[in-house]
Amino acid sequence: MGAEAVDLLVIGGGMAGLSAAAQVAAEGGTVALVEKAERTGGSARFAGFVWTAPTVEELRRVNPDGDPELAEALIDGFADGVAWIRSLGVECRPPVPVLGFGRGHQVDTHHYLDTCERLIRDRDQEVLTATWTRALLTENGVVKGAECLLPDGSTRRIEAAWTLLATGGFQGDPAMRAEHIHPQAAGIGLRANPESRGDGLALGRAVGAAFDGTDAGFYGHLMPAGVSLADPARFVDLALYYSEHALLFDITGERFVDETMGDHLTAMALLERPGARGLLVADARVHREWISASYVEGIPGVDKFRLCHRAGARSAVAESLDDFASMPEEWGYPGAVIRDRVKEFNATTGGGAPVPGRLLDGRPLDEPPFYVLEAAPAITFAFGGLPIDAGARVLSADPAGHRTIPGLLAAGADTGGLYRRAYAGGLAPALVFGLAAAWTALGGTPASAGH
Incomplete structure (x- = not known):
């Protein structure tokens, strides 16, 4: 890789992407975040509660067909995620019941997202807005970064040890909704960021990522x-x-x-x-x-x-x-x-x-x-997407090759497998797996992690 290589390239500046980028920057790593909209935040700016099931058993009860490894990782990582939010000086109010079975915290998401972006910039790391990602860079099957289109029309190759797809899912694209959710889904209302049109899914599948989403449903x-x-x-x-x-x-x-x-x-x-x-x-x-x-x-x-x-x-x-x-x-x-x-x-x-x-x-x-x-x-978002492991590594569609695609991570609504026709929070998995992606890119796990 060239001299410009960063530890983590983040494609998408919502809850998952900003959490990952800020965590890497806070730990002294190098990071670049690319967001195609004029400002960061995505659909997380429309939400206000970080919540999920209180135990793995409860999550499995309400979501029996979801991936058990991801369910365990979500519950194990939730407390650390809340602690991370509070460590940035963002208010995370006392826990309250949600949806009858869940437990979570009201959070000023605008404050959190803006604080993450400020932390990244204060560590002299890049945040590029109004910037499109054309394709992932690969070498011998390893993802090495991405080629991006800057606002002035020029292209830039950003090389990275790890690349995180966190573009917010595909719910903004009517054709993809019809294909992956239900034919009538093309015409339903969108209560989310309209910029989330399946960019991460397309980028991941172009380099051999699997898709997990048949009959998965949506939130x-x-x-x-x-x-x-x-x-x-x-x-x-x-x-x-x-x-x-x-x-x-x-x-x-x-x-x-x-x-x-x-x-x-x-x-x-x-x-x-x-x-x-x-x-x-x-x-x-x-x-x-x-x-x-x-x-x-x-x-x-x-x-x-x-x-x-x-x-x-x-x-x-x-x-x-x-x-x-x-x-x-x-x-x-x-x-x-x-x-x-x-x-x-x-x-x-x-x-x-x-x-x-x-x-x-x-x-x-x-x-x-x-x-x-x-x-x-x-x-709000679809449950189908790129399957990941507990470290946010993207799984391969090639059963004869690597289980994961080297160098590629995903978090937030770009992922699939966690929920299947059931739901236990959207911001929480974006936060937890965004932070998991950061620790994978940093080469370790936080001292307080459960495993």
Whole structure:
């Protein structure tokens, strides 16, 4: 390698990439970070909680089909990740429950991301924004850096002992969503950074990386159908977390999922229904206890139904269940069927068993008025990507060759294997495996690491 070689070249400046680059810089290593957007941060700027399952056993319970090695590495590395955030002077608030099974910390992600970038620059290491990565450099099957396109149109070869792919996944590309998630995924909303269009996946596969993602699913939420998500403030403001306590009907008027298992899981299920849209039905009790209430401790509650209505969502308040029979024809739902299904559901809560079941909230929806809102899935990131080991080394697609691709790392949403149709945090794995990539590039493990 030439004189310009760095210990670690990071492609992508989000949670994973900035964490890795800052850790290498803090340890006295040399690093260059390349980000194609005008500023660093990526989708992490839209998030505010670093959380995951509290134990490996709990993670395996909610995510039984995920890679067990990665599950263990995530849980083992979480405390060190939180300690790293705090070591930079960034507030990491006391732990609170998340999604009923998880545990995590509210973090000022803007402060964290900007602090990482400042640390890198203060150590006289490079951060190149508005810079595209054209291709990885290889020599005898070993990744040696990348060829980049600078803002002025010139090209630059950056040589590196290790190269980290951390470009944020492929959820910003409709064609890749259709290919790797579901044909109807091409048209769903995007509640993430639009720059994440599969760059890391393409770069990795071009040098022989495997792809792990068949039927892996995605993380997202139900959002009001037909409402623009161009304003990132809407990613959380309009997310229909309360769906876990409502009933969801597809365009045939039937329930098809246990809504109580989690809005993020319901979003995956709705994507596979006709039209990938459905009607959420809640009653006055759900409106009082959930629609207007706080979703996570410490975050003030807002009336999401009202916010969605003001945003132009298809919505209505019905004074009685019988009003469903006069649902506007242009909505495309059989209102009378949905009325009957709600009545049947309420009857089963008195001693029967609704189908699908309602494991975590079996109470009836029988207190008028009824709040009706059309919902659709929106994606934050896909679970499919480049498979890695616990040290963030990318696995090879060639079973006869190396298990890993020498010199190549991946972290964050560019990776696959950790989650499979289940979810236990997005920022946490980006942080943990970003730091793991840094320690791999540095040639060791932190003194406090579990293994």
